[in-house]
Amino acid sequence: MYNNFEPGKRLLVEVDFYLKCSQKVQRNERFKMRSSKILISGQWLEAGDGAKCANRNPADLAQLNPAFPLATVEDANRAVAAARQAQAAWSTLPPPGRGEVLDKASQMIAARSEELAALITREEGKTLAESRAEVDRARDIFRYFAGEGWRNGGSVYPANMKGEMLYSKREPLGVVTIITPWNFPIAIPAWKIAPALIYGNTVIFKPAQAGSLIGLELAGILVEAGLPPGVLNCITGEGGKLSAALVENPSVNGISFTGSYTVGTHIYTQAIKNLTRV
């Protein structure tokens, strides 16, 4: 990938193009919209059958959090198709250009850290101090992996004969499913999504139900930071049903999961049928 990359004008033009394509939405509308819509191919959509679910604030059961969509298996398959379609173009964007998007996302997380921390506390219950630390971690993770766009090279090996060159290079895995738990609802998605994107993969992100709102917010930040449509898709809803669809779909090349042993071994067993990397 480095071989195709010329620093300077070309990079700036491409990144600028993506930034212009990204949807700019007013901040106060954004929360409402993301909390009630899933993200597929750059579009904020209703779940297939329009179903939604609201969690209560675990520290104050009288307080209902905004409802999040309950995506269907069809939505999951559409999300995989969107990620598959977006993968070739995303992987040919020079890595430093992909890094620009992550760097912008890092800055946006920093700018909105208090709001994001409060959302985590309302949704998951941890103290505000713990939520702030987690948001700061997400900011740093995007910054770290943004820099990976400048570093990911390859290797050249000694040849066996005259006039031969042996080298190896890294290619993206392809389309990856990212399934995350509720206990670190922005840091764990960050540590999976950031490397997935910088190395040229496209993603279907399924946050845990008690991390749906912050998950959709993070997806929204990445779109606003300049991700092209379909590079990151985010669906929320019932874990077992959706993860089965996202794991068994043959277009999926990798599954990154953090959660319980029981669910983890189940996913591993499902994934092995297609020899999908877990």
Next chain:
Amino acid sequence: MGGKNPLVVMDDADLKLAVDLVVRAGFGLTGQACTATSRVIVQQGIAKQFSLALQEAASSLKVGNGLESGTQMGPAVNQGQLDTDLDYIKIGQDEGAKLLVGGKSSQEGGYFIQPAVFDFVDISMRIAREEIFGPVICMIHAEDLEDAISKANAIAFGLSAGIVTRDLHNAFTFADRVEAGVVKINEATTGLALQVPFGGFKHSSANTFKEQGPAAIEFYTRTKTVYVGHG
């Protein structure tokens, strides 16, 4: 994919540090971290002193709404998790462990539970082997370093493990022999640096790829080797 992370407290440990690490890693995030401390393997000579200090720290922790200032521990995430926590408190008592403090659902209006400490937990008990994912500490007594390592390694999980000691031999022997993907010497079992590999041993991971830092590239890429004959 789950943990039942031990913190070993040796006789030569800084007692205040040991208690602080258990409070932070055992009760922080309401015990809902995969790297949370849930087993404290304490050497006989310091066990009594440590147990008293930990009880005091646990009972003075302010549990409440995380949005309010001064709150040190929030609620369980949902009714299911709260029920699991309370079930294990009962299981521990039925198995014969001694509940020193906490373990009751506390305030109305939220999924609150008081941080709990069990003493005299045997490594064969369910509360010593199964992940609870709540603010429940199990104290297990150990004769010496050898016994502590053997008890640390006696279960199926192996995510994070810590030791509190001032002795280099204890520290490095533990680091070499404990079956865990993350080892902390005089630090909390929770809390990760983003620039280093992270992942568990045994049932704590799929045992395929690590995550984070320089390890992330291994999972998210595939390597292509190219032979170019140009002679």
